[in-house]
Amino acid sequence: xxxxxxxxxxxxxxxxxxxxxxxxxxxLAAGYDVKKSDILGLAVRGGAVLGHIRWGEQxxxxxxxxxxxxxxxxxxxxxxxxxxxxxxxGGTVLINQQEIHPASVTSGLAAYPDRDAANEALNVAVxxxxxxxxxxxxxxxxxxxVLNVVLIGALSGLLPVEPTxxxxxxxxxxxxxxxxxxxxxxxxxxxxIEERR
Amino acid sequence: MKLLSGNEAIARGAxxxxxxxxxxxxxxxxxxxxxxxxRYDEIYAEWSTNEKVAMDTAxxxxxxxxxxxxxxxxxxMNVAADSFFYAVYTGVRGGLVIVAADDPGMxxxxxxxxxxxxxRFAKMPVLEPSDSQESKDFVxxxxxxxxxxxxxxxxxxxxxxxxxxxxVELGERTADDAAPTPPLKRDPHRLVCTCVWAKHxxxxxxxxxxxxxxxxxxxxxxxLEWGERKLGIVAAGxxxxxxxxxxxxxxxxxxxxxxxxxxxxxxxxxxxxxxxLVIEELDPFFExxxxxxxIACRGKDxxxxxxxxxxxVIEKLAAEAGLLPPEAVSEERQLPLPExxxxxxxxxxxxxHRSTFYxxxxxxxxxxxxxxxxxxxxxxxxxxxxxxxxxxxxxSIGVAHGFDVAGIPDRFTAVIGxxxxxxxxxxxxxxxxxxxxxxxxxILDNQTTAMTGHQDHPGIGENLRGERAPKVEIEALVRACGxxxxxxxxxxxxxxxxxxxxxALAFDGPSVVIVEGPCFFVGPGASGAYEVDTDACxxxxxxxxxxxxxxxxxDEVNAKTGKPKAKIDPVLCVGCDMCAQVCTSDAIHPLE
Numbered sequence: 111x112x113x114x115x116x117x118x119x120x121x122x123x124x125x126x127x128x129x130x131x132x133x134x135x136x137x138l139a140a141g142y143d144v145k146k147s148d149i150l151g152l153a154v155r156g157g158a159v160l161g162h163i164r165w166g167e168q169x170x171x172x173x174x175x176x177x178x179x180x181x182x183x184x185x186x187x188x189x190x191x192x193x194x195x196x197x198x199x200g201g202t203v204l205i206n207q208q209e210i211h212p213a214s215v216t217s218g219l220a221a222y223p224d225r226d227a228a229n230e231a232l233n234v235a236v237x238x239x240x241x242x243x244x245x246x247x248x249x250x251x252x253x254x255x256v257l258n259v260v261l262i263g264a265l266s267g268l269l270p271v272e273p274t275x276x277x278x279x280x281x282x283x284x285x286x287x288x289x290x291x292x293x294x295x296x297x298x299x300x301x302x303i304e305e306r307r
Numbered sequence: 308m309k310l311l312s313g314n315e316a317i318a319r320g321a322x323x324x325x326x327x328x329x330x331x332x333x334x335x336x337x338x339x340x341x342x343x344x345x346r347y348d349e350i351y352a353e354w355s356t357n358e359k360v361a362m363d364t365a366x367x368x369x370x371x372x373x374x375x376x377x378x379x380x381x382x383x384m385n386v387a388a389d390s391f392f393y394a395v396y397t398g399v400r401g402g403l404v405i406v407a408a409d410d411p412g413m414x415x416x417x418x419x420x421x422x423x424x425x426x427r428f429a430k431m432p433v434l435e436p437s438d439s440q441e442s443k444d445f446v447x448x449x450x451x452x453x454x455x456x457x458x459x460x461x462x463x464x465x466x467x468x469x470x471x472x473x474x475v476e477l478g479e480r481t482a483d484d485a486a487p488t489p490p491l492k493r494d495p496h497r498l499v500c501t502c503v504w505a506k507h508x509x510x511x512x513x514x515x516x517x518x519x520x521x522x523x524x525x526x527x528x529x530x531l532e533w534g535e536r537k538l539g540i541v542a543a544g545x546x547x548x549x550x551x552x553x554x555x556x557x558x559x560x561x562x563x564x565x566x567x568x569x570x571x572x573x574x575x576x577x578x579x580x581x582x583x584l585v586i587e588e589l590d591p592f593f594e595x596x597x598x599x600x601x602i603a604c605r606g607k608d609x610x611x612x613x614x615x616x617x618x619x620v621i622e623k624l625a626a627e628a629g630l631l632p633p634e635a636v637s638e639e640r641q642l643p644l645p646e647x648x649x650x651x652x653x654x655x656x657x658x659x660h661r662s663t664f665y666x667x668x669x670x671x672x673x674x675x676x677x678x679x680x681x682x683x684x685x686x687x688x689x690x691x692x693x694x695x696x697x698x699x700x701x702x703s704i705g706v707a708h709g710f711d712v713a714g715i716p717d718r719f720t721a722v723i724g725x726x727x728x729x730x731x732x733x734x735x736x737x738x739x740x741x742x743x744x745x746x747x748x749x750i751l752d753n754q755t756t757a758m759t760g761h762q763d764h765p766g767i768g769e770n771l772r773g774e775r776a777p778k779v780e781i782e783a784l785v786r787a788c789g790x791x792x793x794x795x796x797x798x799x800x801x802x803x804x805x806x807x808x809x810x811a812l813a814f815d816g817p818s819v820v821i822v823e824g825p826c827f828f829v830g831p832g833a834s835g836a837y838e839v840d841t842d843a844c845x846x847x848x849x850x851x852x853x854x855x856x857x858x859x860x861x862d863e864v865n866a867k868t869g870k871p872k873a874k875i876d877p878v879l880c881v882g883c884d885m886c887a888q889v890c891t892s893d894a895i896h897p898l899e
Contacts, residue, residue, distance in 0.1 A: 121650065131310075134472055138310050145438070146310070147471040149414060156856055157652040170548040172438075172471035176619035177637040192647050195640040212650040216859045217690060217851055218871065220648035227645040235642050254878075 111142075113166030114269075115174040119193050120185025121210045122156050125258030128283065129183065130161035132262055135279045137165035140271045145172035156212075158189050183265050185244075185257070186210050191228055194235050201236050204265055204303075206244040206257070240264065240306060247298055256295035259284075263299025267307060273300065311475045313468040316439040317378070317406055318343030319475065320446025325482030326350055326376045326404075328368035330361035332730065333759035334380030335415040336466040337408035341378050342760070345771050349484050354762050354771045357700070357730040358383035362390040362405070366459075369399040370498060371491055374450050374482070378406040382699070384422050386731070391459055392429050393500045396508045398457035400492075402450030409465045411588040412615030417680065417698060419613060421589035426461050426566035430512050432519055433461045433566040434528065435544040439473040445563065448528060456515060463565065465588065467545040467615070520567040528563025529572055538630065539580030541573065541593055541604070549618040550586050553625065553635075568596050577602045584609070584630065588616045605630075654685055656857045657833070657881035659753050659798035659824030663722070665889065666805035668693035669852055674812070675710065675719035677703040679727050682758045682826075683751050686722070690854045694722070701731025707746040708739045718812050720747040725781065726756035726764040733788065739817045740789035747811050748819045751798075752781055753826040761828055785819045792816060798824025801888045827881060836880035836898045837887060839873045843894035846870040850886040850895065858886055 116133055120126040127148060134146040142165040149160045162174045179197040184190025184205040197203060214220040232239045242264055248257040259280065266276045277293055284292045311319060317340050321329055329352045331341040345352040355361035358379045365375035379387060384407045391405060407425070410416040426433030434449050436442040442464065449460040496504050523529055535556045542550045543562040551559065560576045562568070577583045577597075585594040585606035594606035609628040610616055625631040654661050660683045667676055668691030678684055678694035679702060687694035696706055707721035723732045728750050739746045756762040763770055768778035785793050792814045796807040804822060811818040825831075839850075839861070846865035850858050850873050857879035860871040875886070877898060887895040 122652075131472075134310055138308065138474055143474070144310060145471060145473045147467060149470070156650070156655070158650045169473075170552040171618055172467065172473065172545075173549070173618055175552070175637065176622065177640055188647060188650070191644055194644065195642055211859060212648055213653045213689070213854060213856065214648045214651070216856075217854075218860060219689075221646070223645040223647060227643075231642050231644045235640070 116163040116181045117179045118161040118183045119189040124185045126159045129258040143169045145169045147172035202238040204240045259295040260299040263296035264303040267300045267303035308474040311439045312472045313442040314339035316442035320443040322347045324447035327373040328375040330364045331378035332358045333762040336469040337380045338759045358387040362387040369401040369403045373401040381409040394459045402453035403459040404449040406462045408469045423592045435565045437547045523569035524571040532559040534558045539576045541585045657827035657883040662801045662804040664691040677706040677721045679703045681724040704735035708744045711744045722749045725752040755829045757826040792818035794820045798822045833881035835882045836877040838898045840894045844872040845892045846872045849889045
């Protein structure tokens, strides 16, 4: 099979690292060679976070080649736009409808991108864009912190790996007392995408 | 098969290949190595006070016959250098692997040094893994080499190896952990590096390097991979995998041992191909040695000696140099994107450092600030713009002393974190006392090594093994160093912080202010969010100057000035109270 290239982006604290861990582990469980690379750097201080994940027969580089992202999973609008040029025209963008304003915006030195302009860029860039209200969905489940699993659930609906594989990988990676909540979060994301696919 | 990051795989390697003592000092991108080693009860693991102490500790354990590992980030090697240089002379008995995680691209370091140079400089072998499986395997290879050749071995990774994950085949631990440690075998002629004895070692070390180069020719970690004969590529580490993907048809010399180089393999590749290309991140380390062998190759005429050599960079520059057809390079996409503001890191809500830089960046702008490594370096960025210098761990105190002896007319202070103070702040503090400096030092005691992920240090009362440890009091330590003017202030009392700085700066002689307040992540936790009374807010902007992510611009403005009023994000606010203290119109209160 052709290598599948994923990119996950967001803001430190949103739970992107667990999402990229799960995505990589699911690839391995499904029998692919997998490589993953996270830029952690200063992300814990509210910086941007970026993860590359690749599934394939044999994957050499852990970095997705320039402009060849198949699936961009953006936890935040500005960070999604920042990586949009990495997605090829036939790729898919799944973008959480959440704005987290950087200090340059709150201090009035810069403006947060206008929503219409953002949507136009998204529509020009790729064939398929899903604007997912992930934070609201997580809050409806009673815990904003499961945002990452809601988004992973949605992404799973676009990929040829059985939901049972996803759920078993997920179950191994979250504390036992949150397992049931996380499974519900995963299913809510997956149902959301299945209604729109 | 398990998916492990390079750092996790190195820790696993320490476990499987019988490391019994592991030491280190935290630093991105290396910190997770020791954090993972500490999970194996069979290995004694510690965060040492600095990299040199970690190195000496591991060397001592090796003299006692144990296998040992020392882990640190790129610049940690500079601190440790004094010690691994002597270990090359004394030899090691038990295997010693030094892990250094370099940071090409400078994601979180103050320089972009290439630690392969330390292998050549100190005359010890260097291994470089290309993925997580090799990260684990090479720990074993390094320990074997170390024991076979009686030398420390450097295992050099880069951020992309340390922080990338790939499948790893797991094995069992091989050490006999129950065996008692025998009494130390004394051998002063080897272990005492006095000049009269050590000079006999140097010719042997030169001889060893020659033999190692010969050995490298048949070392299985170095391999020739024949493809088409047009282009031959020499590569190691992360870059090897990028190159394999970009030049699938080329012939390769994949180097697992980056020093000493295998001369016969290099000649064989060079003679078997039309053109030889060296792809290496940072310094022309291979290239210069290959050229010195009289072999023509291309390298830094194509690729820069700085920055990360990502696949995108390699592809583009190789095409420009005619080594790839132009159509192999994907075009940069031109999208109608709106302007995208950057996202720089910022002090967290509830950060104790905020009051220090609010004082130095607003109320005491005249004060020159010598800074250091840690979260508090964010004081150099807006809205504070307070820090004037920053170079290395512990540097601030010496630099401030330099300002004093140079006689600058400005007021000046040194700022240093608690972990940095234990790491490298005590000798320069003694120095300012001894030399009668007028330097002022601010120690930001947030009770953790925050920037690298909240590791322990001697001021905490607990160590990496989870044992209770004596909590070293910074005040007592500072007084013991001979400083008489010592102040302590609560970091969350904004006005008191500034007043204490003023008092200490006015003192004639060395003075120290200890600003006490735990990092939010190790402190008591959130204590209820605050809110802005928009009617009372006059949009003076004082709270914005705290640079708190929880304080944002409201849509409401002051009708007279047109300036935006403040509002507080109740999800982010942790109730530290600093904004209520700086508010000029008493408009900020705990949320009802």
